[in-house]
Amino acid sequence: MAAAGVPVSAFVTVTSSNDPIDLEFPVVAKLCGDTIAHKSERGLVRLNINSAEDLTTAVDDLLAAATPDDGDVSVLVSTMIEGRRELIAGITTDPQFGATLMLGFGGILAEAVADVTFRLAPVTAIDAEEMIDELSSQKLLGAFRGEPAVDRAQLVSLLVGLSELAVERQDIVSIDLNPLIIAEGKPIAVDALVELGATNA
């Protein structure tokens, strides 16, 4: 993701609470595995962990929560990114149009609110700017409750990078960057769900 121009939060992946973790608190911990899609719905995300002791407990609990269906699992620990606003960006493979890029307002209400817009991958910077302009909740993109306006240039390069990734990697069926937290105006991906398959062409 980082290589495609998507800013991501600092993270380490561990399979035991004894593994070394060198991150500043607060952190978040999530159970990850190839077959785990919607983590929050299953209670597999722990937020706002502020001490080594709490982190050990969280990692142990999450590993214990894995079911046999989950296959190989690990815990992803990352710096906790704080921001009031959450976007969603993603890739999906449309049966008619192929690799398709989405931008919208994200987080747990993403599907209910459905303030989203699509383009076919790859997109130009102008296409990406127009996607941002098209979202209905424009006020949420400006300066908001003490937080600066969303850095549009950075969001544009994220969208362009993500769409190019979908074109280069034909085995990507879908990607969800949800949420894409707006921290100090910068969009930062704190979770990514990547679905791989034979081809998206």
Add this chain to the structure above:
Amino acid sequence: MLDLRPLFEPNGVIVAGASTHPGKFGFVSLHNILRCGFAGQVFALARDEGEILGVQVLDSPEKIPHGAAELLFICTPTAVNEQLLRDCAARGVKAAFCAAGGYSEAGPEGIEAEQRLVAVAEELGMVLAGPNGQGITSPPANLCAQITAPYPPAGSIAIASQSGNFVSSFNNYAANAGIGVSRSVSAGNAASTGVIDYLEWFTEDDATSVSLIYVEGIEDGRDFYERIKPLARKKPIVVLKGGATAGGQQAAASHTGALASDDAVFDGMARQAGIVRASTVEEAFEAAATFATQPLPTGRNTAVLTTAGGWGVVTADALTTAKNLDLAELPSDLMAALDEKLPPRWSKGNPIDLAGGETRDTIPEVMELVAQHESIDAVVYLGVGIQSNQASLMKSGQFYPDHGLERIVDFHERQDARYAVAAAELSESTGKPILTATELAVAQPDNPGVVATREAGRLCYPTSNRAVTALDHLAWYAEFRRRRTTGS
């Protein structure tokens, strides 16, 4: 790109399957071609010789002089059509419109027959339109080769549709609005020639300034997108998409997939390609008619000229909600100039309430001041025809022509026509869109204000909201092109 000139501008036409029965395709198509005044030679082919509508019926293509007809209009059954194509190709036919059905819409045997027909046309290098389509119109060539009626006046809107009925709808709107058509075609089963093929030709066609299409399904979406993208940048394309609310959401593991309904993806594709998407039939026609008759705005700032307060308020609301337009703020020099021309009680802002402008007879001058000002990109003009509306009631009553009524009726009617002409002329001289809206466009279509607007080649919009919607589409398209040509 397919060369569709022989389809839309043939030197002559052959109707195969010509019939003496006035209810059959083979009669109706021949009738429509003759009735609408096609100037080229018209031939009729049938099993038995004879005469239909004054045309000598021939029993074999061999009897047609070589090169006399480039277009074949097919109303014969599937079984004979492959041989018909071969025989007609030998007589110099270059394009065929197959109105006959019984092809892929009719089951497995029809699918096979359609594949064979396409293969024969390809082998002969012949353009094949249809099958199972209503036909074409090409008013600049005086050609109405179709099995349905509506034949619009000549103009510059080109229509291609996956549904023949929508060709008829658009043609009827065009005839009613007086905004003409360059070409129209019902793609039928689109076995060999699809909407995108027609669009490619329309974009290069000098008679066409805007294309209007209706699509439901698109088989290869990527190919459609890649081909339509360069076209939309050259000439505007308006699309009406059927099946917008049909399901189509994938069972998806991702949020992105779950949100990617067919409609949302089509919508994004249209915006990315620069295609203007309309949500209703009349919106689609009016957008196309506006592209065909108004210059593109170079900005968002729109002024409203109105002869009555309420109309202006509602139009201002519509402009405020429109995504690509703004209600212009009037600069002080324009305000001062308007003060000179309007009574002291004028609105002193946008919407510009002309109240009393009629009696001072300054409406054309006010319109000129506004349209020529550099801060204004477009104008919506409301209220044309109200004087003539009163005149009409006077004219039809028992007091006419006495009591001075004859004189005032003449005055009212002359004034409305003058305002309508001023709007069209100012739009030409300033290069800015000026849209005229009044419910009289439908309530009293023979109103001199409405008639003069149409005679000046402009659409008279039935509501200001519809004028704003059409103008919004122009503004979006203009901005789309501007961003991509200047890079800013």
